[in-house]
Amino acid sequence: MLEIVIHIALLILFPPLLLGLINKTKSWFAGRTGPPLLQAYFDIAKLLRKGAVYSRTTTWVFRAGPIVSLGSVLSAGLILPLASNVAPLGFTGDVILFAYLLGLSRFFTMAAALDTGSAFEGMGASREAAFAVPAEPALFLSLAIVCIPAKAASFQAAWDALPWALWGGAHPAYLAAAIALFAVMLAENSRIPVDDPNTHLELTMIHEVMVLDHSGPDFAFILYGSAMKLFIIAALLVHVLLPIPEHLSWTGVILLCLGEAALAVLIGVVESVVARLRLTRVPQFLIGASVLAGIGLAIALYRGAA
Amino acid sequence: MKDYADLLLLLVAVSNLYIVATSRLNSCVRASAIQGAALALLPLVLWTSGFNVQLFHLAVICAGTLAIKAIVIPILVSRAIREANVRREVDPSVSLHSSVLLAGLLMGISFWMSTVLVLPRPAPTMLLVPVAFATLLTGFLVLISRRQAITHVIGYLLIENGVFIFGQTLAREVPFAVELGILLDLLVGIFVMGIAINHISREFDHIDTELLSTLKD
Structure with a gap:
């Protein structure tokens, strides 16, 4: 019971903090003070208090989008x-x-x-x-890599079978999966080499342009949902990189939070030092990540066969 | 120590991908320098804890590889790029997207090949043979799919790197001296190519190899 409560509390309370950490890192790089760490929480609270405006041309799909x-x-x-290693569901x-489910979320936004x-x-x-x-x-190939040693398509079995000696160098497949997942994290959360979260009215943006017409609580849901998506994919990555204990303990919670924070800072660093890719280069970046995950899969299969 | 060899080989595989994927000539050269550095560390990681190789030979081969592959050759190639005034972008005849996919396919083929191939003795680490083949084949891919002479130099380098990695399986039979000889040959080869490219660019106003196929008597 307690496990479920802590899981849900982490899932609900932690995500907006990541946005704050990313923005703080970026402002530190730019020599600014930047918005407060908890700005995303304030934004969401403010948006939830506002009313929503709906255009007459829209239908229920538009209203369902953010909620779904x-x-x-x-x-x-x-x-x-x-x-x-245990999830409520x-x-x-x-x-x-x-x-x-990640695909469904994207489909409804679109x-x-x-x-x-x-x-x-x-x-x-x-x-x-x-x-x-x-x-x-x-994403799929990375998930396949983590599932292959467990020979079962479930997160719990995969994390149970995950060898902790990752940094002993024994598992290049996991490293490939981690790099590919990092690329997926940047792409899925519209972060810089793929998309720029700060450009609201430029022709090069992707995610921000889709949510221009949402207002009030709807926009709060979108903001919150994207923070949570970032949190979830980062949690996946943290599990691959850090030895999270099998059963719930404070070590696990602290490792998770530290890992998430470190990834947020890393994203901030990437956003500060890397230029946005040209639109035609983006698929290439992602194909590269897929091919790398494919190589990791080949390694995992090869290791299993040998 | 031996466990880290697989990570180094993964780095080699990633740099292969990067060389094929990047559109800039300079980052191509930089990636091949990184690959050279990884290759220089490879014998050290593989053999220090293994059978008794004379440590002196090992140190010489590592230092030699590092100096030549990670420092001298990249400097020579980037000097050639600067002096021959070639375009700073690679000029692929196959699109970059499909070259990356092809490189992934070649990687898959090399994994398959390494399960089929019978070696005189088992390879020291799991990834050695597949990555050796993949590097070799990626070198061929670069040779075939790029138009500029400079990128061909990088293709040759990749092929030699593949041979170098594969040579690690035979490190017990083939003395390191042979490897050093190959390294020297390679250096001379790159040197000659650099000079040749320079001369060609002084005579003609481009070094596009595509136009060679239109030559007629």
Whole structure:
């Protein structure tokens, strides 16, 4: 019972802090003070108090978009183990549902963007769809890499079988999976080499353009949902990189929080030192990540066969 | 120590991918320098805890590889790039996207090949043979799919790196002196190529190899 409470508390309370950490790191690089660490919480609270404006051309799809996408990300967070190897809703095959829940969330964001009838948002949706295609194999292949040693398609079995001696150098496959997952994390959360979260009115943006018409609580859901998505994919990465204890303990919670914070800082560093890729280069970046995950899969299979 | 060899080999595989994926000539050269440094560390990691290789030979081969592959050759190539005034972008005849996919395919083929191939003795680490083949094949890919002469030099380098990695399986039979000889040959080869490219670019205004195929009597 306590495990479930802690899991849900982490999942619900922690994500907006990541955005704050990323922004702090970026401002530190730029020599600014930057917004307060808890700014994302304030933003969400402010947006929740506001009313929403709906255009007359939109239908229920537009209203359902933010809710469904937040809901599916939340469910994805419930089937992914966070601070231990056990998740509240874990079952055999949850790995596949996890990937598809992320896909569902993206689908509804895109559907809502298309529903506005605005050409600008349609363009953003088309880009999002185009970049999701090369990002998905990277995610799936990385998940396959972590599942192969366990020979079972569930997170719990995969983390149980994960060897802790990762940095003994014995497991290059996991390293490949970690690099590919990091690329997926940047792409899925519209971070810099792929998309720029700060540009609200530029022709190069992808994610931000799709949510331009949402306001008030709807926009709060979107903001919160994207923070949570970042948190979830980062948690996946933390599990690959750090030895999280099997059963719930303070060590696990602390390791998870530290790992998440470190990844947020790393994203901030990447955003500060790397330039945004040209749109035509983005698929190449993601195909590279997929191929790397494919190499990792080959290594994992080869190791299993040998 | 031996466990880290696989991580080094993964680094080699990633740099292969990067060389194929990047659109800039300079980052190509930089990636091949990093690959050279990884290769220099490889014998050290593989053999210090293994059978009794004379430590002196090991040190010489590592220092030699590091000096030549990670420092001298990259400097020579980037000097050639600067002086021959070649375009700073690679000029692929196959698109960069599909070259990355092809490189991944070649990696898969090399994994398959290494399960089929019968070696005189088992390879010291798991990834050695697949990565050796993959580097070799990626070198061929670069040779075939790029138009500029400079990128061909990098293709040759990749092929030699593949041979070097594969040579580690035979390190007991083939003395390191042979390896050093190969290294020297390579250096001379790159040197000659650099000079040749310079001369060509002085005579003609480009070094696009594509146009060679249109030559007629």
